[in-house]
Amino acid sequence: MLDFKSHIPNGPLQDKWSNHKFESHLVNPTNRRKHTILIVGTGLAGSSAAASLAEAGYNVKIFGIHDSPRRAHSIAAQGGINAAKNYQNDGDSVQRLFYDTIKGGDFRAREANVYRLAEISVKIIDQCVAQGIPFAREYGGLLSNRSFGGTQVSRTFYARGQTGQQLLLGAYQALERQAHEGRVEIYPRREMMDVVKINDIARGIIVRNLVTGELERYAGDAVVLATGGYGNVFYLSTNAKASNASAVWRAHKRGAAFANPCFTQIHPTCIPVSGDHQSKLTLMSESLRNAGRVWVPLKKGDNRPPHQIPENERDYYLERIYPSFGNLAPRDVASRAAKHVCDEGKGVGSSHLSVYLDFADSIKREGHDSIRMKYGNLFDMYQKITTEDPYKTPMRIYPAVHYTMGGLWVDYNLQSTLPGLFVLGEANFSDHGANRLGASALMQGLADGYFVIPVTLPNYIATQSIVKVDTQHPNFAEAENEVKKTTSQLIKIKGTQTAEMFHKRLGKLMWDDCGMSRNESGLKKLLEEIPKLKEEFWNDILIPGDENQLNNELEKAGRVADFMELGELMARDALERKESCGGHFRTEYQTSDSEALRDDEKFCHVAAWEYNEKNSIRHTEQLNFENIHLQTRSYK
Amino acid sequence: MSHQYHLKIWRQKNSQSEGKFENYSIDNIHSDMTLLEMLDVLNQQLAIKGEDPVSFDHDCREGICGSCSLVINGNPHGPDSGTTSCQIFMRKFPNGSQLVIEPFRAKAFPLIKDLVVNRSAFDRIIASGGYVSVDTGSSVDANATPISKIAAEMAMDSAACIGCGACVAACRNGSAMLFVGAKVSHLALLPQGDPERSRRVQNMMTQMDDEGFGSCTNMGSCAGACPKDISLDNIARLNQEYMRSLLKG
Ligand SMILES: Cc1cc2nc3c(=O)[nH]c(=O)nc-3n(C[C@H](O)[C@H](O)[C@H](O)COP(=O)(O)OP(=O)(O)OC[C@H]3O[C@@H](n4cnc5c(N)ncnc54)[C@H](O)[C@@H]3O)c2cc1C
Numbered sequence A: 001m002l003d004f005k006s007h008i009p010n011g012p013l014q015d016k017w018s019n020h021k022f023e024s025h026l027v028n029p030t031n032r033r034k035h036t037i038l039i040v041g042t043g044l045a046g047s048s049a050a051a052s053l054a055e056a057g058y059n060v061k062i063f064g065i066h067d068s069p070r071r072a073h074s075i076a077a078q079g080g081i082n083a084a085k086n087y088q089n090d091g092d093s094v095q096r097l098f099y100d101t102i103k104g105g106d107f108r109a110r111e112a113n114v115y116r117l118a119e120i121s122v123k124i125i126d127q128c129v130a131q132g133i134p135f136a137r138e139y140g141g142l143l144s145n146r147s148f149g150g151t152q153v154s155r156t157f158y159a160r161g162q163t164g165q166q167l168l169l170g171a172y173q174a175l176e177r178q179a180h181e182g183r184v185e186i187y188p189r190r191e192m193m194d195v196v197k198i199n200d201i202a203r204g205i206i207v208r209n210l211v212t213g214e215l216e217r218y219a220g221d222a223v224v225l226a227t228g229g230y231g232n233v234f235y236l237s238t239n240a241k242a243s244n245a246s247a248v249w250r251a252h253k254r255g256a257a258f259a260n261p262c263f264t265q266i267h268p269t270c271i272p273v274s275g276d277h278q279s280k281l282t283l284m285s286e287s288l289r290n291a292g293r294v295w296v297p298l299k300k301g302d303n304r305p306p307h308q309i310p311e312n313e314r315d316y317y318l319e320r321i322y323p324s325f326g327n328l329a330p331r332d333v334a335s336r337a338a339k340h341v342c343d344e345g346k347g348v349g350s351s352h353l354s355v356y357l358d359f360a361d362s363i364k365r366e367g368h369d370s371i372r373m374k375y376g377n378l379f380d381m382y383q384k385i386t387t388e389d390p391y392k393t394p395m396r397i398y399p400a401v402h403y404t405m406g407g408l409w410v411d412y413n414l415q416s417t418l419p420g421l422f423v424l425g426e427a428n429f430s431d432h433g434a435n436r437l438g439a440s441a442l443m444q445g446l447a448d449g450y451f452v453i454p455v456t457l458p459n460y461i462a463t464q465s466i467v468k469v470d471t472q473h474p475n476f477a478e479a480e481n482e483v484k485k486t487t488s489q490l491i492k493i494k495g496t497q498t499a500e501m502f503h504k505r506l507g508k509l510m511w512d513d514c515g516m517s518r519n520e521s522g523l524k525k526l527l528e529e530i531p532k533l534k535e536e537f538w539n540d541i542l543i544p545g546d547e548n549q550l551n552n553e554l555e556k557a558g559r560v561a562d563f564m565e566l567g568e569l570m571a572r573d574a575l576e577r578k579e580s581c582g583g584h585f586r587t588e589y590q591t592s593d594s595e596a597l598r599d600d601e602k603f604c605h606v607a608a609w610e611y612n613e614k615n616s617i618r619h620t621e622q623l624n625f626e627n628i629h630l631q632t633r634s635y636k
Numbered sequence B: 001m002s003h004q005y006h007l008k009i010w011r012q013k014n015s016q017s018e019g020k021f022e023n024y025s026i027d028n029i030h031s032d033m034t035l036l037e038m039l040d041v042l043n044q045q046l047a048i049k050g051e052d053p054v055s056f057d058h059d060c061r062e063g064i065c066g067s068c069s070l071v072i073n074g075n076p077h078g079p080d081s082g083t084t085s086c087q088i089f090m091r092k093f094p095n096g097s098q099l100v101i102e103p104f105r106a107k108a109f110p111l112i113k114d115l116v117v118n119r120s121a122f123d124r125i126i127a128s129g130g131y132v133s134v135d136t137g138s139s140v141d142a143n144a145t146p147i148s149k150i151a152a153e154m155a156m157d158s159a160a161c162i163g164c165g166a167c168v169a170a171c172r173n174g175s176a177m178l179f180v181g182a183k184v185s186h187l188a189l190l191p192q193g194d195p196e197r198s199r200r201v202q203n204m205m206t207q208m209d210d211e212g213f214g215s216c217t218n219m220g221s222c223a224g225a226c227p228k229d230i231s232l233d234n235i236a237r238l239n240q241e242y243m244r245s246l247l248k249g
């Protein structure tokens, strides 16, 4: 029986985290280096956790797919990071960030976790500035802010359009400093293949050395997964190519429950798909909605170029439908609205599957240089890809898969249902409910890594009697053999279709029936299609070469195999959640004006799935709203 | 539009074996495809024929992670300035043209396989001093120290380096001065970097030499190849910082 106790501390919301910190047990500084912590993933969450735990004196080993920790997917984040600093004196506060996040998540996140996140947010910015992160500044020398969707204050800190890069480099440099001091060992070009359990506790991992193909064993006192999200289930997404779900999926099979897998985020402003050859999609940061106005022609099938369409024949539909938030409506709302106008036949571009994001007014108001200063690199990126100049002609954008709110279930301490296994960053489910607000993922990854895990993991170590184990333990051999078996099984098939081909087909199925909108018949169809695809895969996958070398095709095949299983769980979760909330839009459950219709009576809970090969079991964790009243989300 | 290309690609099984160029013809390449998508197509074709696909590093495919590292027709990251390998579109190359694709070559970047090289030397340079030594939690309010907008912008110009190594690959001496100069400049331009200024530049320079990077002869090829337009000013600043550290200790 899995343990779903959330371990939310008692007491008033505002005091929970301070009380918890005080009540958490400590590990004596001289004993810390005797404890080894294994961290997988070198993005913001993993790198910040590794650096902070090493600074505290623990012996840390960190593993990542890339040749350097600095290349992890977080590097690509563009727009910014939120914090309730209220430097703009515009009415922001911890309470307001908390409120915006709960509401933005459509009341499907835990109050206590979200409050803690808002509270910690201010310290993150302090830490990052101390590291020398070159955030944007005003002429007076103070930090600059901008607005993101779903909020009416300016609380987003940014470093041009490269905020993720700068934050990750800060964490990476802190990590390298610890490596230099000998407190962290960094293992690049390694992919975690399995978690090793001893006495039902996570005590180690099996990793594949991606250069030599060798399987390696590592033992530790705790395992931390910070392996990012699973948006690449859809094949086409804004995620990096190597982002994958295998680490969390394999941990899930070992006993870590998977929460809300159907909660995926479709980002409204991405460069539209241009053809079948496309290998990934490019995001145009949400920050652009500060300056850009979204519109389509009023008339269906209006093929005139944008500058020939006069003002009164344009529909600035976000401003029209959501007057108080306008172009800064939250992502799920803005994405659905774009789909809606395109479905009505008003889409632009040759495919008619895009809408305009127009900067003409801001350029007129603020001047070309000011816009270049804020968004120059995004404009350049857009122009490189599309050959169109957004200073002169509006961008064309369309929603694309971007982020996954679902992930491994964790308690308040970020521990999964598999004891000793902690999950940080996008890989867990904890803070964003059914929809994440822009600039909140970086905040969460760094909150988890810099400030939460350095409290909760020591408490775990101090309160458990962890016996020493080494990699000679038979469970390591057993796990390693299982990995070997699966790998050689995959290689032996020598079929006719590559991993890429299967991945594209899976992605199409998922996008069509478990994407921006879902319904019962589509999901049921999906649940018939995926098993068929899976069977075909296990009979017909083609992997050239062998496992004893760098073999990208083998890596991809392993990841696709897991994506198919996860895709199936996403469909089941979406089918069972008979309501619409946030990014999960069931067409059967909508209001008369096409907004998401929640069912708080029946679904005000987290769905946490326990793995079972035949039929996974759906558990629920009830969500209690004691500080914010459950209400219908409105951005009108 | 659909095009055809002649590819000449460096193939090498591993660090021990000898490498050589292989020729491939590829057609049906859409002009909106990226260079890496063209290589994806080639790799699918090779895989189906049972041949070993071409290994190359990549991840973000939008010019920020610094993974992709191809020399195209003699130029690291291709002929255009300010572009990574993953941001090159096939519309750039005329129908029927030849593309010679090689790895980033440098003594300090040993080859792993085909187009994949080991750039861990860069990590070790950062580890030797490319940071501000502040432990988590020990910082003051973020607005406590005002920093002029100009200093912050200049620091950001340097901090924009993606650590791809094109500068090293472009330099005939295999020098890493632009990479090191960018990090030293970023931190030297900000008050946070000040206390460790001397130690940082000395340690990073020493590590750079130990890794086998060559010396700088001011040819400027590095900045020409840099996908992020990191300017030669960073090398000048590195030299100044180094001199300053010798004088001030
Ligand atoms: C284009 C883009 C722009 C974004 N912009 C913003 C923004 O402006 N603001 C914001 O708040 N959020 C933004 N986000 C979201 C945010 O970047 C991510 O949610 C966040 O960076 C995730 O951090 P992480 O540390 O949890 O995981 P990641 O950064 O994804 O790191 C996980 C790493 O683990 C590696 N890994 C996976 N499996 C394994 C394995 N088995 N073994 C070893 N390694 C493994 C992965 O390759 C990956 O590099 C953006 C996302 C994208 C895609």
Ligand code: FES
Binding pocket: B057, B058, B059, B060, B061, B062, B063, B064, B065, B066, B067, B068, B084, B085, B086, B087
């Ligand atoms: S793949 Fe990331 S920079 Fe090219």
